[in-house]
Amino acid sequence: MKMETSHIFWSIFYFACLCSASLANNAKINFREKEKKVLDQILGAGKYDARIRPSGINGTDGPAIVRINLFVRSIMTISDIKMEYSVQLTFREQWIDERLKFDDIQGRLKYLTLTEANRVWMPDLFFSNEKEGHFHNIIMPNVYIRIFPNGSVLYSIRISLTLACPMNLKLYPLDRQICSLRMASYGWTTNDLVFLWKEGDPVQVVKNLHLPRFTLEKFLTDYCNSKTNTGEYSCLKVDLLFKREFSYYLIQIYIPCCMLVIVSWVSFWLDQGAVPARVSLGVTTLLTMATQTSGINASLPPVSYTKAIDVWTGVCLTFVFGALLEFALVNYASRSDMHRENMKKKRRDLEQASLDAASDLLDTDSNATFAMKPLVRHPGDPLALEKLRQCEVHMQPPKRPNCCKTWLSKFPTRQCSRSKRIDVISRITFPLVFALFNLVYWSTYLFREEDDE
Structure with missing residues (x-):
């Protein structure tokens, strides 16, 4: 008897569950049917005209207020040569159309969703600095329209845009760039349509935004009404x-250019007679520096002003070219020194030949005449003059040493040619001047502020 009672109980319980489930499904079906009836009620034929703009605030004849909100999903590329950037964003518009008010069935119907934008009135917004753009349709069109019970309409769409971004490259590559995104009404004037930023957070940016060569420091929202x-x-x-x-x-x-300039200075430490090595080193560094400069300019637009990178590459190219010219000067001075040494050698040979001839004549005369030489030398005698000069040198007070003359005295004219002196001076002068240029360059461009645009 107990078994039959429990079996009947569970049968009744199961039947009750089935009935409640069927009632819930019927309620859902009826609820969706109510959504359809509401849509037919507010958007039915002859009830709503999408060509007429909504009224102003509180149903007045003022302009329709549309609030804008953006969510930046990604920034793909920023092109210097084309002066443009590509961005993908979720674009949202929100306005109130009192013709779309409906009963929310005691809070159960929060909003209605549409996917056809032509069913309701839409603001004629366009991006004024757009070059290219497209919607996203995979798998379905990434767009929706939500209609709220109070007549508020939310339009959201995902789009990709390529926008113009005029750049000032005077401080390139130590520059900052401001790229704008402009949105305006195409046909409705401010008497009929006004765009406002949504209060609170009008622009959001994805947290893990990564750019290859830029960093997004900040963004600012503003208004840019135009009169035509x-x-x-x-x-x-x-x-x-x-x-x-x-x-x-x-x-x-910067580092490769510095290395090329330093390599060009190796020529100062090579022997003057190593003409092939010094010429090949100078020409190779010059051509490499020219190739580096042309490669940099190929990635930038042709502008009418001088950029910071132009100053750097121009001065580095000048230093490399100066090292090549220094070898030309050294080679010329070496040949001049050689010619001068040859002339001196010929003069010494002629003087020695004349002295030998004179000594032969004196020997002949001395054999014929036995004249006694004087014991006291005359004032004009060369040996007496030399001793007098040595005494004057010892009697002079010591002069104060000069560091430059002391350093140059290590390479006296008789022991070191002028060409060698040029090399020694270049070893010190070129690095000092390049270091001074670096000091002026970095202090100028690192602490220079952007010009107000």
Whole structure:
């Protein structure tokens, strides 16, 4: 008897569960049917005209207020040569259309969702600095419209844009760039349509945003209304401040250029007679530096002003070319010294030949005449003059030593040629001047502020 009672109990319980589930499904079906009825009620034929703009605040005849909100998903590329950047973002607009109010069925119907933008009135917004753009349609179009019970409409879409970004490259690659995103009304003037930034957080940026050569420092929102012959149009803009990553250019440009300049100084330590080695070294470093400069300019647009990188490459190229010219000067001085030494040798040979001839004549005369030489030398005698000169040198007070003359005295004219002196002076002068240029260059461009645009 007990077994039959429990079996009947569980049968009734199971039947009750099935009935409740069927009632819930019917309620859901009826709820979706109510959504359809609400949509037909507010968007049915002859009830709503998408060509007419919504009324102003509180149903007045003022302009329709549209609030804008952006979510920056990614920034793909920032091109210096094209002066543009590509961005992917979620774009949102929100406004109130009192014609779309509906009953929320005691809070159960939070909003209605549409995927066809042509069913309701849409603001005629466009991106004024856009070059290219496209919607995303995989797998379905990434767009939706939500209609809330109070008549508020939210339009959200994911788009990719390529936007113009005029750049000032005077401080390149130590520069900061401001790239703008401008949105304006195409046909509705401010008397009919006004764009405003959404209160709170009008622009959001994805947290893990990574750019290859830039860092997004900050962004600013502003208004940019424009007046034309046809009226004043509402406009919004967001300025993205990008700072260029200098480490890439330090490794790829500045350090290689410094190394090329230093390698060109190796020529000063080679022997003057090593003409092939010094010429090949100078020409190789010059051509390499020229190739480096042309490669840098190929990645930049042709502008009418001088950039910071132009100053750097120009001075480095001048130093390399100066090292090559220094060898030309050394070679010329070496040949001049050789010619002068040959002339001196010929003069000494002639003087020695004349002295030998004179001594032969004296020997002949001495054999014929036995004249006694005087014991006291005359004042004009060369030996007496030499002793007098030595005494005057010892009697003079010691002069104060000069560091430059002391250093140059290590290479006296008789022991070291002029060409050798040029090499020795170049070993000190070139590095000092290059170090001074580095000091002036980095102090000028690192602490120089951007010109106000």
